[in-house]
Structures are given as structure tokens and as C-alpha cells.
Amino acid sequence: MTAQQHDAGGRPWRLATAGAIGNVLEWYDFAVYGYFAPIIAHQFFPAEDPTISLIAAFGAFAAGFIMRPIGGAVFGYVGDRFGRSRALILSILLMAVPTGLIALLPTYETVGLAAAALMVVLRMAQGMAVGGEYTSSVVFLAEHSPPGRRALYSAFPLNGAFGGLLLASAISAGLSTALSDAELSQWGWRIAFALGVAVAIVGYFMRRSLPATPEAASAESPLALALALRAHWRGILRSAGVIVGYAAGFYIVFVYVVTWLVDRVKEPKSTALDINTLTLASLFVFVPLAAWLSDRYGRRLLLVVGYAGLALFAYPLVWLMHHPDASYILSGQIALAFVISLSAASIPSAVVESFPHSVRVTAVSISYNLTFAVFGGTAPMVAVWLIEREHDDLGFVWYLIATAVLSCLVALTLKDRHKDPLDP
Numbered sequence: 001m002t003a004q005q006h007d008a009g010g011r012p013w014r015l016a017t018a019g020a021i022g023n024v025l026e027w028y029d030f031a032v033y034g035y036f037a038p039i040i041a042h043q044f045f046p047a048e049d050p051t052i053s054l055i056a057a058f059g060a061f062a063a064g065f066i067m068r069p070i071g072g073a074v075f076g077y078v079g080d081r082f083g084r085s086r087a088l089i090l091s092i093l094l095m096a097v098p099t100g101l102i103a104l105l106p107t108y109e110t111v112g113l114a115a116a117a118l119m120v121v122l123r124m125a126q127g128m129a130v131g132g133e134y135t136s137s138v139v140f141l142a143e144h145s146p147p148g149r150r151a152l153y154s155a156f157p158l159n160g161a162f163g164g165l166l167l168a169s170a171i172s173a174g175l176s177t178a179l180s181d182a183e184l185s186q187w188g189w190r191i192a193f194a195l196g197v198a199v200a201i202v203g204y205f206m207r208r209s210l211p212a213t214p215e216a217a218s219a220e221s222p223l224a225l226a227l228a229l230r231a232h233w234r235g236i237l238r239s240a241g242v243i244v245g246y247a248a249g250f251y252i253v254f255v256y257v258v259t260w261l262v263d264r265v266k267e268p269k270s271t272a273l274d275i276n277t278l279t280l281a282s283l284f285v286f287v288p289l290a291a292w293l294s295d296r297y298g299r300r301l302l303l304v305v306g307y308a309g310l311a312l313f314a315y316p317l318v319w320l321m322h323h324p325d326a327s328y329i330l331s332g333q334i335a336l337a338f339v340i341s342l343s344a345a346s347i348p349s350a351v352v353e354s355f356p357h358s359v360r361v362t363a364v365s366i367s368y369n370l371t372f373a374v375f376g377g378t379a380p381m382v383a384v385w386l387i388e389r390e391h392d393d394l395g396f397v398w399y400l401i402a403t404a405v406l407s408c409l410v411a412l413t414l415k416d417r418h419k420d421p422l423d424p
Helices: 003-007 012-035 037-044 050-066 068-082 084-104 113-143 150-154 156-178 181-207 222-263 269-297 299-321 326-344 347-352 357-376 379-390 397-411
Strands: none
Touching: 012 037, 012 050, 012 084, 012 113, 012 156, 012 181, 012 222, 037 050, 037 113, 037 181, 037 222, 050 068, 050 113, 050 222, 050 357, 050 379, 068 084, 068 113, 068 357, 084 113, 084 181, 113 150, 113 156, 113 347, 113 357, 150 156, 150 269, 150 347, 156 181, 156 222, 156 269, 222 269, 222 299, 222 326, 222 347, 222 357, 222 379, 222 397, 269 299, 269 326, 269 347, 299 326, 299 347, 299 397, 347 357, 379 397
């Protein structure tokens, strides 16, 4: 057992819970934008064609992901140079300010194009914070996990991210049910962002209780880390390839699908959000189960099975969801959630195991954030574009399939290190 694992021996579940809660708080703020995208499109990116307006709103959503690699690089350096817990505290502070400002932001009708520009800037600030949050917590928990439970513990931030989406979905559903469409459009959506400020403040105080991590790397500057990463570019590319299918699948199945159900299946927004909330809740069962299987049978097997399953079943399951019966929709989305969880639960530990301690946070951050910037943040926008281009409500499914196949092929080349200890 390493020194840090021994140090965490009496409190591994407390550390895991703190890591997960931080991601709940961060991802609530980040995801609520996606759920209110149609309203934001109308108020900040108005256009004669509603589809163009929606694409512009999701473009601002994608802008947050452009900053994720920068945030990953900055917080990766902080985590590798000054300790993992320092990066975790700073990232949650950075999320609070732009979230509060979005709640107060004047609309296009009031200040014109400045409203759209300010929305994009604030989304970019949120993206920078998220770029440092998730990967720092994954590395922190993987390094403090008990023997044989690395996938399970490093999946806690993933469950935290799902929890943040669940909280955002539940609050959005509650607001949609309690308020009229006019009230929700005029001021109700702002409540969700305002609640995010309180959530971020609570998260900061919880993160302050994390122990200081003395295992900071010896790198003296970001340049030294950049030079060190030159030796690991193959690992970064391989890790990014493994993440591609999950990045696209996550933001299509758990974020864009709410808009798709309203616009294309003609479900009421409250019903679409209720279904999404129940689906996200199912992940609290699926992800720990998949992580346990990963610790027992290895990362590569779960990754290949999960991505192959997504490639094979994406079309029939989305076809099942294209139905006015809510039970059909729920069944299809929960089945998609199960398939995605098989690969998603193995990715954090598989990527962490690919890099040495001295550059681990930075390398993991680059792998995640570049991939999510290119394939995750743009996924809802690509989905809308494919539907319009193909004149087919299911046109976006081929993007899901293509990214799943790519990640499956890369996963086959992955060296399984689930039984190897992490270097101290």
C-alpha cells in the first residue's frame, strides 16, 4: 500500500464522497444550461428560423468546452505541482461567479448582441472550471483507492457528474411543472442558475475539508510539464480515442435528448425532463456495477463490450424512444444508459493508469478535455444539424454509432493495467 493510500486508510469513503459531491455541484451548474437551451436560444440568440436559434444556443454550450482544455492545462499544472486538493478547491470557486452572473444576465431584447456575447464568455468561464474539476478528482481518488477498487473509487466523480445532471434535471422538471410556459421563459429559468450559486458555495466549504496532498510533482514550471508530456503523446492520443464514444454519447443521450423529445417526439417538456431524471437515477446502480466488473475482469473487456453494445443497439433503442408512449421512451433511454455505463465506468481508471505520477493530472486532463471539447460539447449541435440535413428525426444516431465504433477499435489496443499498482 502506498503512503497516500495508508494515509487515507481510515477515511477512503469520506474522500470518495467529497470528490463525488464536488462533481455534483460543478455539473449541476454546467448542465442546467443544456436543459434550458430552447429558452436561452429565444432570449439570447433570436433568429427567424428557430432551428438556427437553437444551433446558436448549443454553439454557446460548445464554447464552454473550448475552454476545457485550457482549464485542464491550468488546473493540471496546479494539481501536479502544488497538489490535487488545491486544484479541486480552486475549480469550484471559479464555477460560482459565472453561474451567478448568468442568472442576472440581461436578454437580447434589453442589450442586443451584448447579451449573446456575454453568455458565450460566461459559458467559457464555466468550461474552464469544469476542465480542472473532473479530472483532478478522478486522479485524486484513484491514487487514494484501496487495492482492487481503483475503478470503483475513480468512478465516484462520474457518479457525482451524473448526480449533478440528475439534480439539474430534477430542478428543471420541478420548475417546468410548477410554472407556466410564460413564467418559465420570462424568469423561471433564472432560478435554476441562482440555485447553482448556493450549491457552489456549499461545495467550496466541503472541499476545504479535503486533506492536503503532499504528493505534488517536482515539475518547476508549466514548460517542464509540457516537455515531460512529449514522452506521453501516444498515451494521450490513445486515451482520447477511448473517450470519444463516451463524450458524444453522454451529451446526446443525457443532455440533447431532452430537447429532441420536445422538438421531434412532441413530448411536453416536463415529461421529457421527468424521463431524463429517472434515467439518470438508474446510473447510480449501473455505474458502480460496471466499475466492480472492471476491477474484477479488466478495463479493456468492459470498454469493448460497452462500445460494441452502443454501436449495435443505438439505432433500435432511439427508434423505440421515437414514440408518444412515455414508457417506451423511458425503456429506450434506460437501456442506452446501461450500455453507456459499461464503458464509462472503466474510462477514469483506464486513463489514470496510462500515465506516471509526475504528469498524471495534466495528461489525464488533456486527454479528457480535448476530446470532450471536440466530440462532447459539439454533440448536441451536430445532432441538430444532422437531423436537418437528413430530414430524419433519427439522423443523429449515426454519429453515436460512428464514435462508438472508433472507441471500440482503440480500446482493443489498450494495455490492461488494472492489477498493476500506481507509481507513488
